[in-house]
Amino acid sequence: MHWNTGYLKEAIPIIRHFVDVYRDSEVVCIPSSSCVSMIRDHYPKAAEETGDVKLIADVEALLPRIYEFTELLVNKLGVEDVGATFPHKVTYHASCHSMRSLHLGDIPYRLLNKVRGLELLPLENIDQCCGFGGTFSIKNADVSSAMLADKAVSVLNTGAEVCTAVDNSCLMHIFGSLHRQRTFVRTAHIAEILASESLGGAK
Amino acid sequence: MSTLLEHWGEQDFPTAARELLADSQLRKNVRHATGVITNKRAKVVGELPDWQQLRDSGSAVREHVLSHLDEYLLQFEENCTRAGGHVHWARDAEEAKQIVLSLIQAQSVKEILKIKSMTTEEIHLNQFLDEHGIHAHETDLAELIIQLGKDKPSHIVVPALHKNRQQVRELFVREMGLPELGDQPQDLTAAARSYLREKFLRLSVAVCGANSLIAETGGVCIVESEGNGRMCLTLPKVLISVAGIEKVIPRFQDLEIFWQTLPRSATGERMNPYNSLWSGIHKGDGPEEFHVILLDNGRSSILYDKEAKQTLKCIRCGACQNACPVYKQTGGHAYGSVYAGPIGAILTPQLHKMEQGSSLPYASSLCGACYEVCPVKINIPEVLIHLRGKVVEQEQETLEGKLGPWNIGMQAAAQIFSDGWKLDLAQKAGRIGQKPFIAKSGFIENLPWMLGGWTQVRDLRPLPQQSFREWWAEREKATTKGDSNK
Numbered sequence: 001m002h003w004n005t006g007y008l009k010e011a012i013p014i015i016r017h018f019v020d021v022y023r024d025s026e027v028v029c030i031p032s033s034s035c036v037s038m039i040r041d042h043y044p045k046a047a048e049e050t051g052d053v054k055l056i057a058d059v060e061a062l063l064p065r066i067y068e069f070t071e072l073l074v075n076k077l078g079v080e081d082v083g084a085t086f087p088h089k090v091t092y093h094a095s096c097h098s099m100r101s102l103h104l105g106d107i108p109y110r111l112l113n114k115v116r117g118l119e120l121l122p123l124e125n126i127d128q129c130c131g132f133g134g135t136f137s138i139k140n141a142d143v144s145s146a147m148l149a150d151k152a153v154s155v156l157n158t159g160a161e162v163c164t165a166v167d168n169s170c171l172m173h174i175f176g177s178l179h180r181q182r183t184f185v186r187t188a189h190i191a192e193i194l195a196s197e198s199l200g201g202a203k
Numbered sequence: 204m205s206t207l208l209e210h211w212g213e214q215d216f217p218t219a220a221r222e223l224l225a226d227s228q229l230r231k232n233v234r235h236a237t238g239v240i241t242n243k244r245a246k247v248v249g250e251l252p253d254w255q256q257l258r259d260s261g262s263a264v265r266e267h268v269l270s271h272l273d274e275y276l277l278q279f280e281e282n283c284t285r286a287g288g289h290v291h292w293a294r295d296a297e298e299a300k301q302i303v304l305s306l307i308q309a310q311s312v313k314e315i316l317k318i319k320s321m322t323t324e325e326i327h328l329n330q331f332l333d334e335h336g337i338h339a340h341e342t343d344l345a346e347l348i349i350q351l352g353k354d355k356p357s358h359i360v361v362p363a364l365h366k367n368r369q370q371v372r373e374l375f376v377r378e379m380g381l382p383e384l385g386d387q388p389q390d391l392t393a394a395a396r397s398y399l400r401e402k403f404l405r406l407s408v409a410v411c412g413a414n415s416l417i418a419e420t421g422g423v424c425i426v427e428s429e430g431n432g433r434m435c436l437t438l439p440k441v442l443i444s445v446a447g448i449e450k451v452i453p454r455f456q457d458l459e460i461f462w463q464t465l466p467r468s469a470t471g472e473r474m475n476p477y478n479s480l481w482s483g484i485h486k487g488d489g490p491e492e493f494h495v496i497l498l499d500n501g502r503s504s505i506l507y508d509k510e511a512k513q514t515l516k517c518i519r520c521g522a523c524q525n526a527c528p529v530y531k532q533t534g535g536h537a538y539g540s541v542y543a544g545p546i547g548a549i550l551t552p553q554l555h556k557m558e559q560g561s562s563l564p565y566a567s568s569l570c571g572a573c574y575e576v577c578p579v580k581i582n583i584p585e586v587l588i589h590l591r592g593k594v595v596e597q598e599q600e601t602l603e604g605k606l607g608p609w610n611i612g613m614q615a616a617a618q619i620f621s622d623g624w625k626l627d628l629a630q631k632a633g634r635i636g637q638k639p640f641i642a643k644s645g646f647i648e649n650l651p652w653m654l655g656g657w658t659q660v661r662d663l664r665p666l667p668q669q670s671f672r673e674w675w676a677e678r679e680k681a682t683t684k685g686d687s688n689k
Binding site: 007013014017021097100101127129131132134136137140147172175180 | 216217224528568570572574593613614617621648657659661
């Protein structure tokens with residue numbers, strides 16, 4: 001958030017802390033493609049700007065151990081069927097970072113297609129940003145709302161009961177509108193769907 | 204006239220955007236036009252098996268030029284002069300306008316022809332000439348529409364994209380005195396054609412821009428869709444080109460890249476209908492006098508900025524504007540500058556040395572759609588973040604900025620995020636602090652001050668009473684106590 005909003009020097013202690021906390025982790029699993037993008041796309045440069053040789057080396061050592069949640073399942077663990085059951089109509093929203101930064105491709109689909117009872121409905125205009133954009137949602141609230149209006153229409157047009165994604169930031173934003181409008185549609189992070197075991201499903 | 208046009212460039216993006224979002228006709232026009240071009244672009248780009256390599260090459264050539272800009276500009280000057288052209292160097296808009304003025308005054312004319320040139324819009328050439336009793340007739344259809352409507356361009360390739368056919372018809376009826384005018388595209392273009400044709404045949408001075416300046420040959424190239432360019436480049440006695448210094452490319456051969464990527468990116472065509480290339484003058488054919496004005500106007504200071512230098516790779520295709528989900532909602536006028544959309548968000552503030560347009564780097568959700576379509580691979584999101592950094596630095600230099608809600612908020616957040624126990628404490632405090640804001644629905648529907656921007660159309664789920672970490676810790680404790688495992 002700080003880096004993206006232009007508070008570049010304020011982001012450095014946060015980056016140092018992150019690198020510190022996960023220094024000895026074999027694998028870091030992150031259920032958010034925008035966070036992973038920050039680490040992959042911006043940590044190396046941010047570290048370079050500090051000129052701190054140790055930080056630069058630490059970031060380099062950290063990068064290969066960073067996995068977005070669905071990447072971890074499919075790429076690292078080689079798992080597509082996690083044994084989940086989620087008998088609902090679901091549509092998948094591809095967040096900007098998951099598409100353009102992480103190039104997740106069909107990884108989330110491969111996981112969702114193995115969920116028992118789940119009916120996956122395609123989202124139109126899937127490449128259109130939902131309008132969250134971090135602090136953009138406040139700094140340019142009007143335009144953000146306009147973009148969200150389009151995304152909400154696309155979600156409602158699918159007929160799905162649940163909208164899912166690999167980013168809770170987008171989902172918080174999309175749900176904000178779906179709930180305000182008192183629609184019947186709710187959002188659930190893909191991890192919640194994949195964790196569902198019984199016909200009860202994720203709440 | 205709308206507040207926006209009256210106070211062009213003075214309103215910040217959020218304010219201008221709010222005014223434009225209320226105009227549903229405008230939004231429909233913009234959405235339709237950008238959709239059409241985007242689809243056409245996708246089709247012709249999809250036909251090329253080596254599109255990504257073309258982007259790589261285009262980017263490499265442009266980067267190379269920027270690293271050797273002085274050499275290539277001098278080479279261009281030498282070759283253009285040898286071919287019979289005159290090269291002038293203009294440090295800024297003022298100097299450029301004075302040069303153009305004196306060249307026109309030397310011909311003792313009161314009217315001249317104009318080809319669409321965003322560079323001349325950038326320096327406000329037409330207004331300046333009008334102040335000196337010289338009227339510049341725009342001959343590009345969209346620029347003609349803008350001129351007759353006393354409007355401002357809203358897109359670098361299709362400047363009148365915000366107007367639909369009916370609005371154009373009404374304008375022509377009024378300004379050209381054609382009460383019987385039909386509303387079909389053929390009727391409108393026929394009207395424009397007659398209106399313009401007599402000017403092409405009568406006027407002896409034309410001002411244009413340039414798509415590329417070719418260092419190797421001293422040549423200039425202009426690509427266009429309508430043919431008005433061809434008229435203005437060949438018929439008049441005196442031709443004056445105003446070109447940004449970054450327009451230069453090394454060799455004639457390099458056009459091979461840009462003549463594939465530019466038309467596909469700009470209008471979704473495999474080739475522009477008219478492609479004009481000339482060097483200097485030729486006795487008995489075309490203009491007798493040819494001038495190129497090389498314009499800096501803030502460009503060379505962008506060169507010094509390692510991160511933002513890539514801004515100058517731009518070949519003015521407008522693909523970023525068509526791809527941008529923010530531009531799609533507001534159109535170009537929200538940016539208060541001839542350069543709008545993603546490229547405008549990075550170029551405009553830099554041309555003003557960050558003294559104007561400081562809200563523009565924030566006019567983006569950083570979605571990256573622009574970078575994806577840019578034929579010369581300008582990493583616009585990266586430059587946006589870099590410029591945001593500059594804006595924040597400026598803000599933190601003033602007491603007002605330091606004590607402003609954004610800075611205070613971000614400093615506090617930085618503190619909270621820097622240590623686990625601080626985040627924990629903040630969450631616990633948040634659970635209590637949010638209570639008065641939770642509505643009967645169980646959700647937060649109204650937040651104060653600038654946070655009200657969120658709740659104007661969105662509800663917010665309150666902070667849960669138990670965080671994931673707290674739930675996990677509890678679960679761990681329960682498991683180690685010997686309870687049944689899952």
